[in-house]
Amino acid sequence: MDFRIMGALRVGDGARDHTPTAAKHRDLLALFVLNPRRPMPLARLHHLLWPHEDDERSDSLVRGYVGRLRQLIGKDVITTVAGTYTLVIDDDQIDVHRFRRLVEEGLAAARDGRDEHARSLLGEALELWRGPVLEDVDPDGHRWAETSAMREELEELRLLAVERRVDLDLKAGRHRELVADLRRLVRLHPLWQRFHGQHMLALYRSGRRVEALEAYTGLRRAMDDGHAIEPDPELQLLYHRMLHDDASLHITAGPPVLLPNDVTHFTGRQSSLARLERLMTDPEGPAHVVVHGQAGAGKSALAVHAAWRVRERFPDGVFYADLRGDQGLPVSAAAVLEDLLRWLGCPVQAMPATLQQRERLFRAYTAGRRMLLLLDNAWQESQVRPLLISCPTIVTGRSPLGGLTDVVRLPVDVLDDDEATALLVRLVGPHRAAAEPEATRRLGRACGGLPVALRIAGSRLAARPAWTVEHLAALLDDEHRRLDLLHSGDQTVRSVYSIGYDELPDGARHVLCALGALSAPDFAQWVATLFGGEAETLVDAGLLETHSIDAAGQVRYRMHDMTRLYARERLVARSGEDAVRQTLTTLASVVMTRVRASRFPLVSGVRADRPAFATTDIRESVNWLLAERVFLTSLVEDLHRAGLWDAAWRLAHLLTPFMERHRFLDSWRHVGELALEAARRTGDGRAEALALRDLGDLYRAEPRWDDAHERLRLALGMFMRAGSARDVAHTRRRLGQVLLEQGRPADAERNLTACLARFDERADPSGAADARRALGTVLHRTGRTDEAADELEKAVSILSSLGDRHRHADALLDLASVRLSQLLVPEARVLVQEARGISVRLGDRLLNARALLVLAEADLTEGATGAAERASRLSREALAVFEGAGDGPGREKALDVLARSGHP
Helix, strand or coil: CEEEEECCEEEEEECCCCCCCCHHHHHHHHHHCCCCCEEEHHHHHHHHHCCCCCCCCCCHHHHHHHHHHHHHCCCCCCCEECCCCECCCCHHHHHHHHHHHHHHHHHHHHHHCCCHHHHHHHHHHHHCCCCCCCCCCCCCCCCCCCHHHHHHHHHHHHHHHHHHHHHHHHHHCCCHHHHHHHHHHHHCCCCCCHEEEEEEHHHHHCCHHHHHHHHHHHHHHHHHHCCCCCCCHHHHHHHHHHHHCCCCHHHHCCCCECCCCCCCCCCCHHHHHHHHHHCCCCCCCEEEEEECCCCCCCHHHHHHHHHHHHHHHHCEEEEEEEECCCCCCCCHHHHHHHHHHHCCCCHHHHCCCHHHHHHHHHHHHHCCCCCEEEEEEEEHHHHHHHCCCCCEEEECCCCCCCCCCCCCCEEEECCHHHHHHHHHHHHHHHHHHHHHHHHHHHHHHHCCCHHHHHHHHHHHHCCCCCCCCHHHHHHHHHHHHHHHCCEEEEEEHHHHHHHHHHCCCHHHHHHHHHHCCCCCCCEEHHHHHHHHHHHHHHHHHCEEEEEEEECCEEEEEECCHHHHHHHHHHHHHHHCHHHHHHHHHHHHHHHHHHHHHHHHHCCCCCCHCCCCCCCCCCHHHHHHHHHHCCCCCCHHHHHHHCHHHCCCCCHHHHHHHHHHHHCHHHHHHHHHHHHHHHHHHHHHHHHHHHHHHHHHHHHHCCCHHHHHHHHHHHHHHHHHHHHCHHHHHHHHHCCCCCCCHHCCCHHHHHHHHHHHCCCCCCCCCHHHHHHHHHHHHHHHHHHHHHHHHHHHHHHHHHHHHHCCCCHHHHHHHHHHHHHHHHHHHHHHHHHHHHHHHHHHHHHCCHHHHHHHHHHHHHHHHHCCCHHHHHHHHHHHHHHHHHHHHHHHHHHHHHHHHHHHHHCC
C-alpha cells in the first residue's frame, strides 16, 4: 500500500484507490501517517480529532473510524495493543520518507562526482512532489504541529534538490532549456539567491550576457530598496566575472582537470600507488602528501598517474601547478595562486596584490569544494605552505620538505631489477624483449633502475628498429659514454640533473663534484665533510639519498650511478682532466691516517707513533672498520683505476689485519690482487714483497697451503735481496706455519727457531710473541707439550704487556689446548674463560667461537656427566658463528668436535 501526503492525501495499491472519502476518516488516516509505527492512545486520537470538544464525542466513535480504515487499507495495517492503535508500515510506503531518502542519496552522489546518477535520484525525488503536506486535510497548516514543521522542512529540501539538479544540468550544458524554469523559480523565490545566480549563468551561456547582467542589477536594486544589503559575495563575484567576460564561465563539459597527460606504460609502484590513492580519498579528512625522491626516480609520474585514477572522486576539479616553471626556475607561491585563482574564476581586475590576500581568497574559493591539488617539482617549503588548503594535496619534490608539518611523506626509490625489466618490456615490445631476455635485464641494470633513463633507452630503441637490445646494453657498459648515449630527441638524463645542480649553492656543487670521483655504493658523513659538508643540501636537491645509520653510528649516504657519472663530468669540467686523481689523492691521505688509527688496537706497534685521534676503545675502532669495509674496498679500486699505484697498495696493505681477523676473504682477495698489481707498477721491490706476503696470509686463511707457500717464498726472496731483516723474520714465521700444515714439522721447527733467533724482543716484542706462538703450535703438534707450554706462556706474557688484546686471547686459547693435552682441564678452563672475557669486551664473535670450541674439548676431555651434551651445544653455537662468517677452517673444526661429542 502506498501512502501519499505531499499534496492531497492519497492511499492506493497501484490497481485501485483506497483513499477514504469521509472527512473524519481522512483526518484519522492523516494522523496515523504523520506518526507511523508510533502507538497512539485512544485519548490522544480523540483529542487530535476534536481538540475543542472535550468528552463530547464517545470513544466508540473513534473505534468505528478505525474499523472503517481497516476495511479500506487492510485489517493488519492498524494494530491494537493495550488500548493503543499503531499504523504498521515501512518508511518507503510513505512518499515523504522516500522523498527524503532520494534527496539525501542524490546530494551524496553529486558530492562524489556521480553526476548522472545524482540527476536521476533528484529527478525521481522531485516527481514525488505534489504540493504542501496534507493540503486538503489541513489546508492552513495550523491544525496539527506536525503538519507545519513538515511543510517547512520539505519545502527547504525540495528547493535544495531543485538547486542541485539545476547545477548538474548547467554542468551538462543544458543552459538553454533551463532559462524558463529558472525565471519562474526566481519569481517564486525572490530571496533564494542561488536561483538568481543560476538564472544569470544560464542566460550568459545562452549568449544573453546583457540580460544576465541586468538580472543581477535588478536583484541588487530590489535588495537595496527593501533590505539595504548587497547580494551574496558569490553572486557579486559571478557578476564581475560576467562583466569582464571571464572565459572560464563558458566551460560546460565538467570540472577542470588540469593534469598533464598520464604516463604511458606506467609500471610497478603498486604499493605506493595504492597508498597514495587511499590518502587522497580518505573520508576522515583531506591528506597532504609529499612524494619525494632522487632526480629521475618517477615522483611526478606516480603522482600524475594516481591523480588521473581518482579524478572522478573530485567533482569540483583536479588542479595542477608546476612549481619549477617553464624555465626550470622556482615559481613563487604568489604566482601559483594567481594562476589557480584565475582557473577558479577570479577576474584579473579582482586579483589581490599580495600573497596573504591571495591566500585568503584561495581558501574562500575552495572552501566546501571537493577538489584535488597537485603541486609538482616543489623546491622549498615557502613555495608550498600557502597552497596547503582544506582539500587533498599531492606535493612532489626531491626534498622531503621537512619544514612542513601535518603532511604524510611518501618516498620514491628507483625501480628494482624486475620492475625495470618489466618497464623495458612494455617500452620496446614484448616480442623484442622476449628475444633478448638477458640483454633486457642488463640494460635495466645499466640504467640503474632510474625510470627517466629507462624511458629514454626505450625511446632510443623504438627510434632505431635495426638496433638490438644487446647492442644498446653493450654501448652503455662504457661509463664514459653512458650519459652521451642516454638521450632521445630533446630528452636527456643530463637535463634531469642539471636542474638540481644549477640551483645548488657553490659549496654544495663542489662537494657533489668531489663525490663523483668515488664508486662506493655508499659513504659516511665524514667523507662529505672532508670535501666541505653540504650533504643534507644535496639530499634536499635529490642528488644524494640518506641510506642508513651504520654500525659506528654514522649517517651513510647513497648516490645513484647516474648521479655519480654526472657529478664526475662536472668535476672534470670545473677542475680539469686530473681532477679525479687529485680528489682521490686527498681522500686517500685522510683515509690511511684514519685506518692506521683504527687498526692500532688490532696489531702491535709502537705507541709513540699512534695518531693523536686514535681511539682507545677497540670495539669503537672495529665498528668503524666494519662500517667502512665496503667503502674502503671500493676506494682501493678507485685508486687503482686512477693509476694511483702507491696509494692503492698501501691502503690494501693497511686493511690486511682487519680483513684477516674478521675473515672477509672475498674483499681481502680483491684488494690483495689489486695491491700486487699496483705494487709491481710502482717498481718498488719491498712494496711488491709486502703485497705477496699479504696474499700469502690470505691463502693461509682460506686455506691453500701450496699457494701460500709459493707467495711467501717469493716474498722471502725479495726481502732477503733487499736486506730487510725484520721483514725476513716475519715472513719466515709465516712460512714455518705453512710448512707445519703441509706436513713438514721438522722444516717448520727449523724455520721458526731461526726466525725466533732473529727477533729482538725489545725492538720487536710483537714479532717475537708471534714466533713463539707459531713455535708452540709446532711443538704441540709433535707431542712436546711441556716445551710448547713454555713457548706459549712467554707469548702470553709478552702480548699481555703490550696490551695487544686480540693476540693475547689467541695465545691464551693456544695455551689452553696444550693444557688439555696435558690433561690439566681446570687450568685450561681458566685460560679459556680469560680469553672469552676479552672476546666479549672486544665484541669479537669469531674469537668467542674459538673459545667455545676449546671449552667443548675441555668437556670431552673431562668426561663428566652431561659433558658430551654440553660439548655438543657449545660446538653447535660455534658452528653457527663460523658458518655466518664464512670461516671454512673454523667450520671444519666445529664439525669435528661435534662429531666427537656423539651428539651431531
